[in-house]
Each structure stands twice: as C-alpha cells, then as structure tokens.
Amino acid sequence: MRKMKETGWISLAARMWLLCWVVAEFDAAAALFLPVDNYLLACGSSQNVSYHGQVFVPDSQRSSVSLKTSGDDVISTSNGNAPSPVYQSLRIFSKPAFYEFDIQQPGRHWLRLYFYPLSNSEHDLTSAQFTVVTDGMVLINNFTFSNSNRSYLFKEYSLNVTSDSLAVAFIPSNNSVSFVNGIEVVSVPDELIYDQALAIPNAPFSGISVLGLETMYRLNIGGPLLTPQNDSLGRIWETDGRYLHVNSSAVKVFVDPSTVKYPEGVTVETAPRLVYSTADTMGDPNVTDLSFNITWVFSVDPSFLYLLRLHFCDIVSKALNTLLFNVYINSDIAIDGLDLSSLKGDLSVPYYKDFVSNSSNGSSTLTVSVGPNSLNEDNNNAILNGLEIMKMSNQVGSLDGLHSAKDLLPQTPSSSSRIWVILGGVSGAVVAATLAAACYCCLVVRRSKTSPHSHPWLPLPLYGNSHTISKVSTTSQRSGTASCISLASTNLGRVFTFQEIILATNKFDESLLLGVGGFGKVYKGTLEDGTKVAVKRGNPRSEQGLTEFQTEIEMLSKLRHRHLVSLIGYCDERSEMILVYEYMANGPLRSHLYGANLPPLSWKQRLEICIGAAKGLHYLHTGAAQSIIHRDVKTTNILLDDSFIAKVADFGLSKTGPALDQTHVSTAVKGSFGYLDPEYFRRQQLTEKSDVYSFGVVLMEVLCARPALNPVLPREQVNIAEWAMSWQKKGMLEQIMDPALVGKINPVSLRKYGETAEKCLAEQGVDRPSMGDVLWNLEYALQLEETSTLGDPDENSTNNIPGIQLAQLEPFDNSVTMVEGVNSGTFDDAEDAATSAVFSQLVNPRGRNVIVPYLVRVYVIIGVI
Ligand SMILES: *[C@@H]1O[C@H](CO)[C@@H](O)[C@H](O)[C@H]1NC(C)=O
Ligand SMILES: *[C@@H]1O[C@H](CO)[C@@H](O)[C@H](O)[C@H]1NC(C)=O
Ligand SMILES: *[C@@H]1O[C@H](CO)[C@@H](O)[C@H](O)[C@H]1NC(C)=O
Ligand SMILES: *[C@@H]1O[C@H](CO)[C@@H](O)[C@H](O)[C@H]1NC(C)=O
Ligand SMILES: *[C@@H]1O[C@H](CO)[C@@H](O)[C@H](O)[C@H]1NC(C)=O
Ligand SMILES: *[C@@H]1O[C@H](CO)[C@@H](O)[C@H](O)[C@H]1NC(C)=O
Ligand SMILES: *[C@@H]1O[C@H](CO)[C@@H](O)[C@H](O)[C@H]1NC(C)=O
Ligand SMILES: *[C@@H]1O[C@H](CO)[C@@H](O)[C@H](O)[C@H]1NC(C)=O
Ligand SMILES: *[C@@H]1O[C@H](CO)[C@@H](O)[C@H](O)[C@H]1NC(C)=O
Ligand SMILES: *[C@@H]1O[C@H](CO)[C@@H](O)[C@H](O)[C@H]1NC(C)=O
Ligand SMILES: *[C@@H]1O[C@H](CO)[C@@H](O)[C@H](O)[C@H]1NC(C)=O
Numbered sequence: 001m002r003k004m005k006e007t008g009w010i011s012l013a014a015r016m017w018l019l020c021w022v023v024a025e026f027d028a029a030a031a032l033f034l035p036v037d038n039y040l041l042a043c044g045s046s047q048n049v050s051y052h053g054q055v056f057v058p059d060s061q062r063s064s065v066s067l068k069t070s071g072d073d074v075i076s077t078s079n080g081n082a083p084s085p086v087y088q089s090l091r092i093f094s095k096p097a098f099y100e101f102d103i104q105q106p107g108r109h110w111l112r113l114y115f116y117p118l119s120n121s122e123h124d125l126t127s128a129q130f131t132v133v134t135d136g137m138v139l140i141n142n143f144t145f146s147n148s149n150r151s152y153l154f155k156e157y158s159l160n161v162t163s164d165s166l167a168v169a170f171i172p173s174n175n176s177v178s179f180v181n182g183i184e185v186v187s188v189p190d191e192l193i194y195d196q197a198l199a200i201p202n203a204p205f206s207g208i209s210v211l212g213l214e215t216m217y218r219l220n221i222g223g224p225l226l227t228p229q230n231d232s233l234g235r236i237w238e239t240d241g242r243y244l245h246v247n248s249s250a251v252k253v254f255v256d257p258s259t260v261k262y263p264e265g266v267t268v269e270t271a272p273r274l275v276y277s278t279a280d281t282m283g284d285p286n287v288t289d290l291s292f293n294i295t296w297v298f299s300v301d302p303s304f305l306y307l308l309r310l311h312f313c314d315i316v317s318k319a320l321n322t323l324l325f326n327v328y329i330n331s332d333i334a335i336d337g338l339d340l341s342s343l344k345g346d347l348s349v350p351y352y353k354d355f356v357s358n359s360s361n362g363s364s365t366l367t368v369s370v371g372p373n374s375l376n377e378d379n380n381n382a383i384l385n386g387l388e389i390m391k392m393s394n395q396v397g398s399l400d401g402l403h404s405a406k407d408l409l410p411q412t413p414s415s416s417s418r419i420w421v422i423l424g425g426v427s428g429a430v431v432a433a434t435l436a437a438a439c440y441c442c443l444v445v446r447r448s449k450t451s452p453h454s455h456p457w458l459p460l461p462l463y464g465n466s467h468t469i470s471k472v473s474t475t476s477q478r479s480g481t482a483s484c485i486s487l488a489s490t491n492l493g494r495v496f497t498f499q500e501i502i503l504a505t506n507k508f509d510e511s512l513l514l515g516v517g518g519f520g521k522v523y524k525g526t527l528e529d530g531t532k533v534a535v536k537r538g539n540p541r542s543e544q545g546l547t548e549f550q551t552e553i554e555m556l557s558k559l560r561h562r563h564l565v566s567l568i569g570y571c572d573e574r575s576e577m578i579l580v581y582e583y584m585a586n587g588p589l590r591s592h593l594y595g596a597n598l599p600p601l602s603w604k605q606r607l608e609i610c611i612g613a614a615k616g617l618h619y620l621h622t623g624a625a626q627s628i629i630h631r632d633v634k635t636t637n638i639l640l641d642d643s644f645i646a647k648v649a650d651f652g653l654s655k656t657g658p659a660l661d662q663t664h665v666s667t668a669v670k671g672s673f674g675y676l677d678p679e680y681f682r683r684q685q686l687t688e689k690s691d692v693y694s695f696g697v698v699l700m701e702v703l704c705a706r707p708a709l710n711p712v713l714p715r716e717q718v719n720i721a722e723w724a725m726s727w728q729k730k731g732m733l734e735q736i737m738d739p740a741l742v743g744k745i746n747p748v749s750l751r752k753y754g755e756t757a758e759k760c761l762a763e764q765g766v767d768r769p770s771m772g773d774v775l776w777n778l779e780y781a782l783q784l785e786e787t788s789t790l791g792d793p794d795e796n797s798t799n800n801i802p803g804i805q806l807a808q809l810e811p812f813d814n815s816v817t818m819v820e821g822v823n824s825g826t827f828d829d830a831e832d833a834a835t836s837a838v839f840s841q842l843v844n845p846r847g848r849n850v851i852v853p854y855l856v857r858v859y860v861i862i863g864v865i
Contacts (some may be wrong), residue, residue: 005477017050033232033269035187036105037227039065043180044075044091050408051086051475052228056182059091069097076179078118083152087116089183092123097178098169101185103161108193110234111159111168114182116152117145124176127406130178131171133405134159137212138398141408142173156215156235157399158188158390171408186234189269197307197354201332205356208683211395213307217486219243219387222252223278231272234469237386240280245295245367250280253383255315259348266350276313282372282381293371296383301367302359304391308368317527320347325382330368337373340383349387356392366728395709395719396673402711404673461627493557494569494580501571501578503528503622505535514587524583532582533568538577549577555651558624563616565639565649584647586640589613589698593635593705593738603642605747606702607782612646613638614778617695618771620648621688629686633694634675635701674708674719678686679765689765692774696760700724703753704737721761728754747784752777 042049042056049056059067067073077089104111113132117125125145132140139157158410159166164183170178187847193213194444220237244250257273280294285411300306308329317323320341327335334355341347359366374381380533396404398405405409504525505512512524514534525535538549556567571578589609592598601609620628630637630648637650677696697708700720717723727733733754734742756777762768769777 023364030735033189037101037103037109037185037187039101039183039185040090040199041065041099041183042086043182044077045089046077047105049085049182051084051182052234054228056086059183064102066100067097068100069093070095073097074122076120076718077119082116082118086114086182087118087152088181088332090116090118090125090179092120092125092177092179093170094172094177096169096171098167098604100165100167100184102183102341103164103166106160106162106164107190108188109166110162110184110186110188111139111157111166112182112184112186112234113139113155113168113180114152115145115154115179116181117179118181123179125177125179128172128176128179129174130176131173131408132178132180133171133408135163135167136397136405137393138396138400138403138405139212139214139409141166141400141403143400144176158193158213158215160212161827167842169409184234188233191265192233192269193307194354197356200329200334200355200357208356208392209305212397213390214399215388216300216306216391217243217387217389219274219296220278221386222250222280222294223254223274226274227271228276232268237261237272237275240296240387243296243298245297246600249283249292251283251296251314253281253377254278254279255348257316260313261346261349263344263349263351266352270350270352271311271386275311276348277315277385279313279318279385280317281383292380292383293326293369295367295369296387298368298389299364299389300359302362302364302390304394304399305356305358306366307388307390307392308355308357309352309386309388309390310334310355310384310618311350311367311388312338312340312383313350313385314347314383316381316383317341317347320345322379323381323383324373324376324379326371326373327384328367328371329355329357330367332357337375352386396711402595406673407766416862435641440537446830447556478597493553493567495572496569496578496580498571498573498576498578500528500578501525501535501576504533504580508537516600517539525580531568532585536579536580538579538583546577549579552579552651555628559620559628561616561619561623562645562659563647564610564619565647581649582641584639584649585642586644588636589640589702590635591642593702594707600705601644603745603781604785607645607749607753607778607785609638609644610699610702610784611639611775611778613648613698614695614771614775616646616648617691618775621771629688630691630694631686632675633691633698635698638698647719670770674721677765680712687765688771689768692760692768692771693762693765695771695774696757697721698704699753699757699760702755703733703737703741705740725758725761728758746785749781752781752784 001653010133040054040056041059041060041062043059043376045056045058055625059065070603072095073091073093075089075091082088111134119125127144127146128146129141129142130140132139137154137159143153145151145153154457168183168185172178192206195209196204197208215235218235218237219240221240223237223239225239226235226237228236231237240250241247250393257277260273260276262268282292282294291507310327314323321339323341324337324339326333326337327456335353340349340351343349343351357366367388369385370384372382391399393399394402396402398404436610438817449863502508504527505523508523513523514524516522520536522536523537524532525536527533553567553570556564560566565584566582568582569578570580572850582727586592590596590603617630617633620630628651630651632650633648637648638645639649641647675694677693679693680686680690697720704720704724707721709718710720716726724733724736727758731751734745734750737745756769756774759767759769759777760774
C-alpha cells in the first residue's frame with residue numbers, strides 16, 4: 001500500500017471531529033495575523049448578527065464607515081427564509097449610493113459582499129438590476145437575480161487599497177433599485193499575494209499587485225468544507241467533488257493535520273492545515289497510460305485572465321523522492337516533473353505555486369490536471385491538496401465586463417446637445433474626498449444617541465437641506481483634519497452670489513443644460529452684462545466634489561492663458577459649489593472627431609487645435625512658479641470656442657509638479673484609461689511627461705478619429721496607442737487615419753505629425769519630448785502642410801533644427817514665463833498680433849526656405865509664450 005485509500009467519508013468526518021479542537025487551538029496559536037482594518041457590516045440590521053463565529057455590526061452603528069445616499073434608502077428585514085443570518089436584513093437604494101470605509105493600513109483587503117433578495121412589498125428585488133464599483137474597479141456590472149439561478153450571491157474580492165479610504169458604490173440600473181445585505185472589508189497580510197506568477201505556457205507575469213482579484217473557486221481538495229471559522233483569514237474552502245471531470249479518477253486521502261510542517265514563508269494564512277492535510281490522489285495509479293490524470297473543470301469567463309494558486313503537500317509518500325508528477329493547466333504543462341520532497345527535503349511540507357492563465361482555447365472552461373510523469377514508472381501517482389482560482393481585473397479595471405468604473409458611474413455625460421460643453425468631463429474616479437471628510441470633522445457633528453429606530457444618520461449642514469446624509473467617523477484620524485481652508489480667505493476671482501447664478505441660468509433651466517459630469521451639471525448662462533458663461537454646479541452628493549472644487553479654483557485662479565479655459569468666478573454661498581467659466585461654444589474636441597455627427601475638421605484645423613492645446617499644456621508645465629501637471633489630458637478636456645480655438649479644461653485632478661530637487665511626484669494613479677502613461681501607472685511617479693504621453697494619445701485620436709480605447713474592436717486594435725504605434729513604426733499611419741482626411745494631407749506633414757506622436761508615446765518618460773518640443777514639431781507640421789509641396793527635396797522630416805530649439809527656446813522660455821502669470825491677456829494678444837504679423841510677411845514662401853520663416857517664428861514664440 002503506497003498510500004491511505006479512502007476509508008469512507010463517515011469515518012474521515014468522525015476523525016476530523018476528534019481532531020477539530022486540537023487543530024483549532026494549534027491554528028489559533030499560529031494565526032498571528034490580526035487585521036488592522038476589520039469591518040463586518042450587517043446592512044440595514046438593527047442588531048448585531050453572528051455568522052460563522054464573527055459578529056456583523058449594523059451598518060448604522062459602525063464607526064469609521066459612512067454611507068452617502070440621496071436619502072431614499074430603505075431597510076428591509078426578515079427572520080424567516082434567509083440562507084444564513086447575515087442575509088436577514090438589507091438596505092435598498094433607488095439612487096447611486098456608497099459606503100466609505102476608513103482604511104488605516106493600505107494594501108490588500110478582502111471585500112466581501114452578501115446579496116439576497118428578501119421579499120419586499122415595495123420593490124421586486126429579484127428583478128432589480130445593479131452595478132457595484134469601487135474607486136476605479138468594477139466589481140459587478142448589471143447583475144440581476146432574475147437572470148441567474150442563484151438564490152443568493154456571495155462575492156469575495158481582494159483589492160489593493162492605496163488611499164486612506166475605500167468607497168464601494170451601489171448603482172441601480174434600468175430604473176430599478178440596488179441593495180446589499182452584508183459587507184466585509186478586512187485587511188489581508190501583504191505576503192499573501194505576490195506581484196509575480198508564471199503565465200501559462202511558460203512566461204513570467206508581473207504586475208499582479210495593482211490588480212483587483214475576485215475569488216472564483218477555492219477548493220479544499222479531498223477534504224471537507226471549511227468555513228470562516230476554520231480559516232484565520234475568514235475564507236471559505238469548498239469541497240472539490242462537483243468539479244471533478246471523472247469522479248473515479250480521484251481518491252481522497254488525509255492525515256492528521258498536526259503532521260503538516262509549515263516551512264518558512266508558508267503559514268496558516270497561506271492555507272490552513274486542514275487544506276494541506278487532505279488531498280486527492282490518482283484513483284487507479286496502476287496504469288501505464290500517460291494521459292491518465294485527475295482533472296478538475298471550472299467554468300470561467302474567457303475574456304479574463306485568472307490567477308491560479310495550487311497547494312501541494314506530500315502526505316502520501318513513505319520516502320523521499322518517490323512521488324514525481326506533472327501539473328497541467330488546460331492542455332499545457334505547468335510543472336513538468338514536480339518532486340515535492342526534493343523542494344524542502346522533507347515530506348508533509350506545504351508548497352504552493354501561482355500561475356496565470358486564461359480559459360482553454362477561448363472556451364468558457366478552464367481545467368487543472370495532475371498526472372503521472374513518465375520518468376517515474378513504478379509510482380504513477382499525483383496529488384493536489386488545494387486550489388484557488390481568482391479572476392484578475394482587466395485593462396480597464398473591471399472584473400465584470402469591458403466598462404471602466406468611470407463609464408459606469410452615473411456621471412457619463414449625455415451627449416444629446418450639439419453644443420456641448422463638458423467642463424466636468426468624465427474626469428476623475430469617485431475618489432474619496434479627504435477634504436470633504438476633513439470639513440465634516442470641522443463641523444463637529446456628533447452621532448445621534450437616539451434609538452436605532454429613529455434616523456441613525458445625521459444630515460450635514462455643509463450641504464444645507466440637500467438629501468445627503470452621512471455619519472461622521474468618530475475614530476478617524478485623517479491627516480489634514482485641521483486644513484479646512486475657507487475659500488473666501490484666498491483671492492480667487494469674482495465671487496458670485498447665488499442670486500446672480502440663479503438669474504444667469506434662469507433658475508438652472510434644464511433646457512440650458514450643456515452636460516453632466518462627475519462633478520455635477522454644467523449649464524449655459526448669461527451674465528447681466530450679456531457675457532455668455534458656462535456654470536458648473538457641483539453636485540453635493542458627488543464625492544469628487546469638494547477636493548476637486550478647491551483644486552480647480554486654486555489652479556485656475558493662478559493661471560491665465562489663451563489656451564486654458566478661464567475661470568470667471570465661483571459661488572460657495574449656501575454650501576453650493578458653483579464654478580463660472582468662459583463659454584466654449586463648440587464644446588469638446590472629441591465630438592468633432594467622432595460620435596456626434598459633426599462635420600469633420602480639416603487637417604489644418606486639427607493641427608491648429610493640437611497646437612493650441614499643446615500651448616496650453618506647455619504653459620501649465622512651465623508657466624507658473626511651480627510646474628503643473630494636468631493628469632487628465634484627453635479629447636473631452638480640450639474645448640473649442642466659437643472660432644475653434646482650443647483650450648484645455650478640467651483641472652480637478654491637476655497636481656503641482658515636482659519641486660526643483662525632485663524628479664517626480666509620487667501619487668495614486670488617477671486619470672483616464674486609454675490615456676494613462678504606462679510608466680506612471682507602473683511606478684506611480686508623476687512627471688510632466690505623463691501629460692506628454694496622454695497628449696500623444698490625443699494626437700493619434702485626432703488623426704484616426706476613434707476613441708482612445710474601443711473595447712469592441714479586435715484585441716490588437718482596442719488601444720489606440722498600441723495600434724497606431726504599430727502602423728507608425730511601419731511608416732504606414734495613413735492606413736488607419738480618418739477616412740475624411742485621406743488624400744487631403746500633405747504626406748510630409750503627416751510624417752512629421754506621426755513622428756511627433758510616436759515620440760510622445762515613448763515607453764520611458766525620459767525618451768519623450770517636452771511639451772515645448774511637441775509644440776515646436778506640431779508647428780512645423782503645420783508649416784509643412786501650408787508651405788511644402790509634395791516631394792520637396794528640401795524637405796526632410798528628420799530635419800527639425802533641434803539645435804536651435806534646445807539651445808534657444810528653452811532658456812528664453814523660463815525667463816519669459818515669470819512675467820506671464822501677472823497679466824497674460826496682453827501677452828496672448830501680443831502673441832497673436834506678432835505671429836500674424838510674421839505670417840503676413842511669410843505667406844506662402846513656397847517651400848523654398850521653410851527654415852527662414854521658422855527661425856523668425858521661433859523668436860516670436862520665445863518672446864511671447
Ligand atoms: C455588537 O458588536 C460590537 C462589536 O463586537 C460590540 O462592541 C457591541 O457592543 C455589540 N452590540 C450589541 C448590541 O451587542
Ligand atoms: C442556470 O440556468 C441556465 C438557464 O438560464 C441553465 O442553462 C443552467 O444550466 C442553470 N445552471 C444551474 C447550475 O442550474
Ligand atoms: C446595463 O443595463 C442597462 C439596462 O438594461 C443598459 O442600458 C446598459 O447598457 C447596461 N450596461 C452595461 C454596461 O452593460
Ligand atoms: C428593465 O426593467 C423593466 C421593468 O422595470 C423590465 O421589464 C425589463 O425587462 C428590464 N430590462 C432588463 C434588461 O433587465
Ligand atoms: C499595492 O499597490 C502598491 C502600488 O500601488 C504596491 O506598492 C504594493 O506593494 C501593493 N500591495 C500589495 C499587498 O500588493
Ligand atoms: C470548522 O470550525 C467549526 C467551528 O469551530 C467546527 O465545528 C468544524 O468542525 C470545523 N471544521 C472542520 C473541518 O474542522
Ligand atoms: C461525483 O462525486 C460527488 C461527490 O463527491 C457527487 O456529488 C457527484 O454526483 C458525483 N458525480 C458523478 C458523475 O458520479
Ligand atoms: C498493477 O497491475 C498489474 C498488472 O496489470 C498487477 O499485476 C498488479 O497487481 C497491479 N498492482 C496493484 C497495486 O493493483
Ligand atoms: C487528462 O485525462 C483526460 C482524460 O481523462 C485527457 O482527455 C486529457 O488529455 C488528459 N490531460 C492531459 C494534460 O494529459
Ligand atoms: C490567452 O489565450 C490566448 C488564446 O486563446 C493565448 O494566445 C494567450 O497566450 C493566453 N494568455 C495567457 C496569459 O495565457
Ligand atoms: C534626411 O536626413 C537624414 C539625416 O539627416 C538622411 O539620412 C536622409 O537621407 C535625408 N532624407 C532625404 C530624403 O533627404
């Protein structure tokens with residue numbers, strides 16, 4: 001007998017029972033990990049709920065958690081038919097709502113969600129359709145119980161939280177409601193998930209630490225069901241029987257859990273003893289057929305990658321080096337010839353390995369197999385003790401579907417209006433507003449001591465009589481609590497009264513609505529003197545609100561430039577957050593490129609728009625005492641006025657750049673997918689070059705007239721940066737450009753443009769040009785378009801006079817920009833006057849001496865930018 005055959009489930013279970021208390025003690029001793037953040041919420045409950053030995057506290061009573069709703073949430077409870085106590089109560093939302101958890105220790109956290117559609121007289125929760133997102137991660141997209149045959153839904157995610165709070169938003173879709181029964185947010189030991197794994201077949205895979213993971217399957221192979229009581233990290237380990245491809249291929253084995261010898265680096269947090277002490281081995285190893293194996297089959301979504309963790313522990317061998325077997329994922333070999341005893345020099349030592357794989361050949365199944373290795377003919381056996389399969393978030397930060405969290409948040413602008421100004425844009429994730437929270441603290445609101453049956457949530461005076469309700473964290477220790485800056489104390493442009501705003505917008509007349517952004521709604525308005533303005537009214541329910549409101553006012557009031565949308569003033573009366581901007585009649589650049597059926601822009605117009613935007617960004621980077629990084633450069637944030645002059649808008653995410661002695665700013669990644677600098681994304685180090693990258697994406701978008709990310713296209717085309725770069729490298733950009741431009745661009749101009757975009761999209765920030773260089777090159781492309789004839793021998797696109805630019809533009813630049821901030825209006829006008837004067841002399845130099853006008857122009861630019 002080489003191993004213990006199954007002695008019957010009954011006796012196994014009986015022995016487990018006997019072992020149970022010993023094991024529990026042992027594991028408790030080894031379980032040194034105490035989660036720093038540990039929230040267990042029973043939503044809508046009025047009393048503590050005990051479930052699997054843990055206490056779930058009513059969501060209204062837990063400190064350091066706040067719930068932001070529009071005030072229409074209702075609770076529902078039932079004692080009867082719920083599958084377990086935590087499902088006995090729930091909270092229903094008919095508008096988007098979110099819970100915000102204070103996070104004391106950044107890093108991975110479990111986010112566990114419990115849903116069960118209790119019967120309710122008002123709402124049919126079974127057909128309710130809802131979406132759940134966090135800051136930047138889609139967890140559930142349009143789920144409804146009526147389309148699934150589940151009676152309840154339990155979801156477990158592992159999210160790396162990098163800020164000091166985690167917001168979980170519940171968004172009803174299809175005019176229905178959303179609801180939730182229970183939420184857990186619990187710290188996970190940092191060592192649990194590594195950044196790297198082996199991709200199948202055989203390639204290193206890294207970058208896992210920033211991804212979201214969703215537990216799809218977690219099996220205690222060959223062993224019993226383990227509940228949160230049996231696992232120091234509160235995990236559930238299922239039995240594996242129902243996933244076995246052929247039942248008879250596997251035989252359960254087990255040993256006394258105390259014989260499991262954890263080596264260094266593997267602990268009960270990796271997997272409990274009860275996982276390593278049970279396993280499946282081959283049902284009838286006495287065969288010579290090498291394709292004989294034990295296979296587990298899982299259904300998965302083929303559009304995602306999965307992280308697989310296989311747990312092994314040789315509990316069957318009697319001697320070292322007697323068990324040698326292969327591990328397969330799908331039909332690929334994952335480990336060829338695994339000898340567990342040689343890895344640690346001992347038996348009964350836990351070992352695990354991580355793999356990344358997708359489904360089998362695009363099907364909706366993923367298989368894991370273990371089988372004999374041909375080198376070990378006299379012992380055809382194989383073993384597997386535990387298996388975890390976690391879905392990895394995709395490129396847009398989703399674990400369900402191809403939409404990013406931003407797309408799904410209820411801030412997607414309606415593009416119905418033709419002249420559409422989206423000053424709020426789709427900017428910014430729902431970032432927990434630290435500042436807002438800090439200001440709540442300033443208002444010192446104490447939690448009501450009334451009974452839980454009265455309203456446990458207090459309305460906050462900050463938003464007057466709006467519907468926002470919230471609860472103040474009593475234990476929170478946020479930094480910056482004392483930093484409640486009064487807006488009025490700083491000099492920030494004209495202060496409007498609310499009455500003036502009401503008049504200007506005709507009481508926020510919906511017919512004047514220009515767009516809806518994350519921050520709130522944008523209306524067209526007319527001031528008393530007839531000036532047209534865009535009025536952005538902050539939605540007090542927007543978490544993005546206060547911080548970005550402040551950032552935007554502070555940034556914009558410091559900046560005046562012809563190519564930046566200017567802030568005329570603001571209104572913070574009656575807790576309103578209203579910004580008044582100059583009116584941009586032609587709306588966002590994007591709608592002139594695609595999607596809105598507007599007439600296509602000519603190549604020259606496009607170049608001029610890009611040049612304008614480049615000037616705006618160049619000014620941001622160099623024009624103020626401290627450089628400013630926009631962080632959200634994209635075609636919806638470049639607005640066009642009535643004469644198609646481009647201006648950069650939306651400074652809600654802007655950051656001041658590195659101080660002189662630093663090279664970058666470290667920050668949590670924000671911005672828009674498709675435009676994000678890969679280097680910034682990887683290293684979280686923000687430099688001006690991140691804006692240059694995003695601008696490169698804009699250039700490609702302008703040329704190709706398609707979105708930066710288009711998930712419906714074939715995989716290689718989804719991301720415009722990759723797709724256009726592949727054509728640019730072949731020198732065949734014209735193959736993918738906007739059909740409306742075909743035959744209408746001077747190829748030399750296109751070549752220059754393509755090279756410029758290519759440089760902006762360089763993988764490394766240091767290889768990207770500065771915004772000043774980009775501006776130079778675009779101006780050159782415009783010159784080439786205007787002046788050069790086809791095939792002009794003088795024209796050589798690599799000839800961009802770098803010497804002059806670097807030696808002369810840059811130094812002059814700095815000295816001039818110091819003057820800039822004071823009164824830029826005149827300089828802008830001067831620039832125009834000067835450039836047009838130069839141009840009037842240089843009209844049509846017929847390409848002979850392109851360089852001459854260019855030199856002249858350089859000095860003009862130096863003089864006025
Ligand atoms: C509920 O549980 C919390 C935490 O375990 C405890 O502090 C609180 O006293 C409990 N409340 C009641 C009513 O039992
Ligand atoms: C769930 O329902 C679908 C049809 O809606 C059916 O094809 C499937 O087999 C069901 N799954 C289970 C596990 O019952
Ligand atoms: C979700 O469902 C709603 C209504 O059924 C639909 O309009 C919307 O497009 C869906 N969203 C996604 C991202 O599938
Ligand atoms: C949307 O809701 C209506 C009723 O509210 C329902 O008839 C319809 O089937 C739902 N659509 C989807 C896609 O769930
Ligand atoms: C979480 O992400 C940050 C980068 O955003 C990384 O430095 C850190 O190691 C990650 N933590 C874990 C536990 O993966
Ligand atoms: C899991 O823990 C519970 C409670 O401590 C115990 O009753 C059960 O037997 C344990 N399960 C196993 C397999 O040990
Ligand atoms: C395989 O075994 C499991 C229990 O281990 C059982 O539930 C399942 O029905 C069996 N399947 C077949 C096809 O016998
Ligand atoms: C394995 O098979 C051989 C012949 O097929 C047989 O003689 C031997 O007894 C078998 N061994 C076991 C352990 O069943
Ligand atoms: C595992 O066995 C099945 C038959 O049970 C076979 O179809 C499959 O190819 C085998 N897998 C490998 C990786 O050998
Ligand atoms: C995903 O599947 C495709 C084809 O189905 C394959 O080419 C690719 O290598 C797979 N990726 C990984 C990481 O397994
Ligand atoms: C353009 O200049 C580069 C280097 O300056 C040179 O190698 C190339 O041959 C030139 N091309 C033309 C068409 O003159």
